[in-house]
Amino acid sequence: MYGEWLERVRQEGPLVHNITNYVAMQIAANTLLAAGASPVMAHAAEEVEEMAAAAGALVLNIGTLEPAWVDAMELAQASAARHGVPVVLDPVGVGATRYRTEVAARLLSIHPPLVIRGNAAEVAVLTGGTGIVRGVDAHSGGLPVDEAASLARRLAGVVAATGPVDIVTDGRRTARIENGDPWLTRVTATGCSLSALVGAFVAVANREPRQDDTLLAVIASLVSFEVAAEQARAVAHGPGTFHAALLDALYHLRPADVDSAARVSWI
Amino acid sequence: MYGEWLERVRQEGPLVHNITNYVAMQIAANTLLAAGASPVMAHAAEEVEEMAAAAGALVLNIGTLEPAWVDAMELAQASAARHGVPVVLDPVGVGATRYRTEVAARLLSIHPPLVIRGNAAEVAVLTGGTGIVRGVDAHSGGLPVDEAASLARRLAGVVAATGPVDIVTDGRRTARIENGDPWLTRVTATGCSLSALVGAFVAVANREPRQDDTLLAVIASLVSFEVAAEQARAVAHGPGTFHAALLDALYHLRPADVDSAARVSWI
Amino acid sequence: MYGEWLERVRQEGPLVHNITNYVAMQIAANTLLAAGASPVMAHAAEEVEEMAAAAGALVLNIGTLEPAWVDAMELAQASAARHGVPVVLDPVGVGATRYRTEVAARLLSIHPPLVIRGNAAEVAVLTGGTGIVRGVDAHSGGLPVDEAASLARRLAGVVAATGPVDIVTDGRRTARIENGDPWLTRVTATGCSLSALVGAFVAVANREPRQDDTLLAVIASLVSFEVAAEQARAVAHGPGTFHAALLDALYHLRPADVDSAARVSWI
Numbered sequence: 001m002y003g004e005w006l007e008r009v010r011q012e013g014p015l016v017h018n019i020t021n022y023v024a025m026q027i028a029a030n031t032l033l034a035a036g037a038s039p040v041m042a043h044a045a046e047e048v049e050e051m052a053a054a055a056g057a058l059v060l061n062i063g064t065l066e067p068a069w070v071d072a073m074e075l076a077q078a079s080a081a082r083h084g085v086p087v088v089l090d091p092v093g094v095g096a097t098r099y100r101t102e103v104a105a106r107l108l109s110i111h112p113p114l115v116i117r118g119n120a121a122e123v124a125v126l127t128g129g130t131g132i133v134r135g136v137d138a139h140s141g142g143l144p145v146d147e148a149a150s151l152a153r154r155l156a157g158v159v160a161a162t163g164p165v166d167i168v169t170d171g172r173r174t175a176r177i178e179n180g181d182p183w184l185t186r187v188t189a190t191g192c193s194l195s196a197l198v199g200a201f202v203a204v205a206n207r208e209p210r211q212d213d214t215l216l217a218v219i220a221s222l223v224s225f226e227v228a229a230e231q232a233r234a235v236a237h238g239p240g241t242f243h244a245a246l247l248d249a250l251y252h253l254r255p256a257d258v259d260s261a262a263r264v265s266w267i
Numbered sequence: 268m269y270g271e272w273l274e275r276v277r278q279e280g281p282l283v284h285n286i287t288n289y290v291a292m293q294i295a296a297n298t299l300l301a302a303g304a305s306p307v308m309a310h311a312a313e314e315v316e317e318m319a320a321a322a323g324a325l326v327l328n329i330g331t332l333e334p335a336w337v338d339a340m341e342l343a344q345a346s347a348a349r350h351g352v353p354v355v356l357d358p359v360g361v362g363a364t365r366y367r368t369e370v371a372a373r374l375l376s377i378h379p380p381l382v383i384r385g386n387a388a389e390v391a392v393l394t395g396g397t398g399i400v401r402g403v404d405a406h407s408g409g410l411p412v413d414e415a416a417s418l419a420r421r422l423a424g425v426v427a428a429t430g431p432v433d434i435v436t437d438g439r440r441t442a443r444i445e446n447g448d449p450w451l452t453r454v455t456a457t458g459c460s461l462s463a464l465v466g467a468f469v470a471v472a473n474r475e476p477r478q479d480d481t482l483l484a485v486i487a488s489l490v491s492f493e494v495a496a497e498q499a500r501a502v503a504h505g506p507g508t509f510h511a512a513l514l515d516a517l518y519h520l521r522p523a524d525v526d527s528a529a530r531v532s533w534i
Numbered sequence: 535m536y537g538e539w540l541e542r543v544r545q546e547g548p549l550v551h552n553i554t555n556y557v558a559m560q561i562a563a564n565t566l567l568a569a570g571a572s573p574v575m576a577h578a579a580e581e582v583e584e585m586a587a588a589a590g591a592l593v594l595n596i597g598t599l600e601p602a603w604v605d606a607m608e609l610a611q612a613s614a615a616r617h618g619v620p621v622v623l624d625p626v627g628v629g630a631t632r633y634r635t636e637v638a639a640r641l642l643s644i645h646p647p648l649v650i651r652g653n654a655a656e657v658a659v660l661t662g663g664t665g666i667v668r669g670v671d672a673h674s675g676g677l678p679v680d681e682a683a684s685l686a687r688r689l690a691g692v693v694a695a696t697g698p699v700d701i702v703t704d705g706r707r708t709a710r711i712e713n714g715d716p717w718l719t720r721v722t723a724t725g726c727s728l729s730a731l732v733g734a735f736v737a738v739a740n741r742e743p744r745q746d747d748t749l750l751a752v753i754a755s756l757v758s759f760e761v762a763a764e765q766a767r768a769v770a771h772g773p774g775t776f777h778a779a780l781l782d783a784l785y786h787l788r789p790a791d792v793d794s795a796a797r798v799s800w801i
Contacts, residue, residue, distance in 0.1 A: 021575070022289055023563050023575055026293060026455060029455035029456070030455050030506065030510070033453045033454065034453060034505070034506050034507070040363070041288070041289065041290055041330070041331050042360075044332060044366060046334070046366040047365070047366040047367065050364040050365065051363065064559075064577060066602075096574070096588070097576070097581035097585055098581070098584065099578060189560065237769075238779075238784075239564065239567065239781050240777065240778030240780060241782055243778065244507030244510065244511055245504075246507060247506050247507030248503075248504045248506065249505070251453065292598075293723065296723070297721060297773065297774070300721065300722055300773065301772070308555070308557055308597070309598065310598060310600065311600040314634065317630075502771075512772075512775070514773050514774030515771045515772025515774045516772070518720065518772040518773050518774075
């Protein structure tokens with residue numbers, strides 16, 4: 001069921017346009033390539049509209065933002081809206097500084113993204129909640145089920161709040177995912193890489209645009225990535241080899257194994 | 268024969284000044300270090316002329332370009348021309364957007380690079396051809412032998428169009444290389460890394476400037492990188508471990524093994 | 535003794551704000567995560583003051599500088615000074631261009647960093663000495679003991695000049711460290727990663743601000759990193775796998791092993 005989505009990504013090889021942070025650039029590109037998608041990074045105002053229009057999905061990530069990049073994100077977002085290209089937003093570190101919070105609010109205002117992928121505290125901040133964001137690692141009390149659902153309804157999209165347990169919701173139905181591995185928090189930009197991967201799955205879902213498909217595609221992307229992480233953990237010796245093993249596992253991941261290892265429940 | 272060039276790179280340790288894209292920065296630097304060269308990245312208008320003048324080669328890569336970087340590339344290019352420093356251009360994604368195509372044309376106009384290293388479609392685009400460039404992964408019909416030779420004559424330099432089969436030409440003589448491994452396309456920035464490595468080999472060739480030497484140096488750099496990739500493939504489990512194994516293999520690569528594994532023919 | 539500092543870093547997980555170069559971004563973040571610290575990268579003038587104020591340490595690295603980044607470094611530096619946040623400076627490639635030398639002088643002038651971590655030639659350049667800096671790999675004649683001590687007194691801080699043998703001094707006491715592995719020079723940004731790690735250790739030391747603690751914390755960070763490198767070398771096959779093994783080793787490094795492997799002597 002979820003494995004089918006991975007199979008479709010491999011068959012269709014969607015082009016994913018990323019305007020992402022400097023830390024994540026390489027690993028996000030490698031994650032997309034390992035999954036069979038095709039990454040492109042472009043941030044110049046001179047070309048983002050054209051690149052976003054040509055892509056299967058646009059992924060925006062504010063991890064190392066600055067004004068010129070934010071302007072380019074808005075141009076790309078508008079172009080994506082004009083061309084029916086789904087947009088994924090990763091609000092890295094929102095709440096850590098006023099600037100990040102303002103930028104995230106701007107990116108939610110005119111052309112809201114179809115999907116938001118953040119950690120629990122970031123999602124809480126986006127809904128005016130009380131998540132505590134320290135730097136780009138966020139800590140939050142409980143699962144932000146209500147916040148995520150409320151935000152998803154506001155977007156008419158899907159919100160994924162990831163952590164030891166993930167919440168994915170379209171505001172009506174909410175799934176809980178318990179795959180993954182703690183070492184994902186000991187390698188930088190794994191969340192950013194996952195957001196890029198969400199873009200690949202959503203690009204495929206967008207060919208038959210039904211909201212339900214987007215929800216399932218996002219769940220499938222999270223499960224695929226996290227099952228790969230579980231496989232990687234079994235062969236890695238620490239966070240350095242885990243990082244390489246994660247890409248290996250994602251590349252070889254069998255759709256049937258995604259389905260058999262998936263720990264998804266509906267709330 | 269080709270292995271001798273690798274040996275000279277290790278002995279001379281040329282300084283290679285890269286103005287490259289964000290995705291490739293780290294892996295290009297690691298590729299140069301593994302081969303025994305010395306990388307430096309610098310992109311500020313305030314220092315690129317001085318850095319290029321001090322380098323053995325200048326490598327320009329438009330993978331994540333923006334206007335200030337393009338201006339710096341032109342300054343560096345002019346400084347390289349004044350100081351006899353050879354320039355390598357990697358026209359990443361040319362044809363994917365009008366901006367990239369315009370920038371590539373600018374970088375070819377006043378101080379043409381000595382070497383261009385791109386994929387087949389990018390080379391076709393540079394010659395006004397019909398390559399289809401989608402994002403930064405290009406797909407082209409056949410080998411761009413005529414396009415590459417025409418472009419090389421225009422540059423009075425060398426053009427390398429890489430892919431499953433590589434074409435390297437100075438416009439008079441054309442070599443065909445069949446080394447490498449498909450996993451090179453499942454790791455990001457391997458083409459960019461190869462362009463950086465071309466810089467190291469050309470820096471060494473430039474000590475005795477004969478066009479013929481440049482041609483052989485470029486062939487030697489491609490063969491060295493691709494034979495290392497073949498060795499890496501033999502020990503890697505997927506694209507993640509392949510990436511690390513490629514650097515290991517390049518570091519340990521024996522000149523005699525380069526020559527015995529080289530699959531080079533002249534067209 | 536030194537291992538205790540590593541233990542404290544793991545227990546306290548300090549937030550380290552890095553304004554660093556593009557090549558080092560990912561590996562510096564991974565180094566901090568492997569050691570148990572929490573990295574954040576932020577360079578926009580709009581947010582660096584707030585981020586630096588919230589951090590346990592601020593690490594400035596001029597490896598790929600440009601004017602807007604230097605302005606942000608100065609803003610962050612001033613904010614760190616106001617909030618009692620210790621600052622580490624890595625003067626990458628100072629002396630290689632006039633611009634780098636001027637920027638380093640600016641960063642030393644108004645709010646001098648508490649710690650400088652560079653190679654021997656960079657430290658010599660900062661003291662007006664005669665180190666030869668070619669690109670970002672520096673070569674110097676002997677150990678810069680006097681230069682480092684003089685610079686440390688000027689800062690009222692600590693200077694670490696690293697290389698095959700490291701010198702760490704507060705201007706009164708000087709330690710010599712002989713740990714590490716030559717492959718650290720065949721992987722890019724290991725020096726930059728070490729500077730980031732120094733930030734984590736200094737953040738912990740800053741909770742009880744005594745100059746003596748800073749000196750010991752810096753020594754402990756160098757020894758921890760270099761003992762991890764020695765362990766990594768024992769299992770790696772080349773610079774690619776060494777890089778991953780270094781992160782693995784840092785993650786698993788036992789404080790007792792740091793102390794038993796430490797090769798520190800006082801001059």
